[in-house]
Amino acid sequence: EDKVVQSPLSLVVHEGDTVTLNCSYEVTNFxxxxxxxxxxxxxxxxxxxxSSGIEKKSGRLSxxxxxKELFSILNxxxxxxxxxxxxxxxxxxxxxxxxxxxxxxxxxxxA
Amino acid sequence: NAGVTQTPKFQVLKTGQSMTLQxxxxxxxxxxxxxxxxxxxxxxxxxxxVGAGITDQGEVPNGYNVSRSTTEDFxxxxxxxxxxxxxxxxxxxxxxxxxxxxxxxxxLTVV
Numbered sequence: 286e287d288k289v290v291q292s293p294l295s296l297v298v299h300e301g302d303t304v305t306l307n308c309s310y311e312v313t314n315f316x317x318x319x320x321x322x323x324x325x326x327x328x329x330x331x332x333x334x335x336s337s338g339i340e341k342k343s344g345r346l347s348x349x350x351x352x353k354e355l356f357s358i359l360n361x362x363x364x365x366x367x368x369x370x371x372x373x374x375x376x377x378x379x380x381x382x383x384x385x386x387x388x389x390x391x392x393x394x395x396a
Numbered sequence: 397n398a399g400v401t402q403t404p405k406f407q408v409l410k411t412g413q414s415m416t417l418q419x420x421x422x423x424x425x426x427x428x429x430x431x432x433x434x435x436x437x438x439x440x441x442x443x444x445x446v447g448a449g450i451t452d453q454g455e456v457p458n459g460y461n462v463s464r465s466t467t468e469d470f471x472x473x474x475x476x477x478x479x480x481x482x483x484x485x486x487x488x489x490x491x492x493x494x495x496x497x498x499x500x501x502x503x504l505t506v507v
Binding site: 335373383387389 | 431436441452488493499500501
């Protein structure tokens with residue numbers, strides 16, 4: 286059964302801190318892992334990691350994929366209050382192509 | 397740019413009533429899906445489809461039906477609403493294995 290586990294479930298930090306969010310997974314015929322940010326409404330896309338792209342960076346956010354150990358991390362440096370959100374991780378396999386999400390990490394950044 | 401369109405945005409139902417949540421996408425995506433999001437539960441997959449005429453169950457399919465007669469549309473039917481189906485529902489679509497795009501969500505309350 287495909288499965289995604291995220292940790293921690295919630296996190297409170299102060300502005301300027303660096304945070305690391307974890308995502309471990311089990312999926313048949315792994316195809317890609319995706320990270321999303323969700324504020325008040327629908328999730329918005331951050332990164333997609335595949336066998337051919339195991340490291341991504343955009344500004345203060347970066348992510349790596351470890352296909353051997355079956356996990357990914359999302360790093361946010363110099364956090365800002367605008368980073369407060371739920372961060373969701375999802376995986377998809379080439380067999381069924383269904384996207385399975387984890388429970389998310391709720392990040393709160395204090396001014 | 398329409399993307400993924402869900403209707404209605406808000407709905408209150410009485411226990412036992414039936415209703416349909418509509419979802420349409422204009423990106424010619426093969427994959428369409430419905431998720432529900434409850435507090436602390438992340439996104440749980442209800443049903444999904446990898447093409448017209450093809451549907452399959454996700455993690456929490458009981459009490460819901462879907463059909464995919466066209467590439468664009470993927471309605472979700474609640475057969476006999478129960479208070480446990482009070483949730484936020486998201487429709488999402490993608491090319492197979494690609495970035496998944498979400499509708500804005502439908503807030504459903506069953507009383």
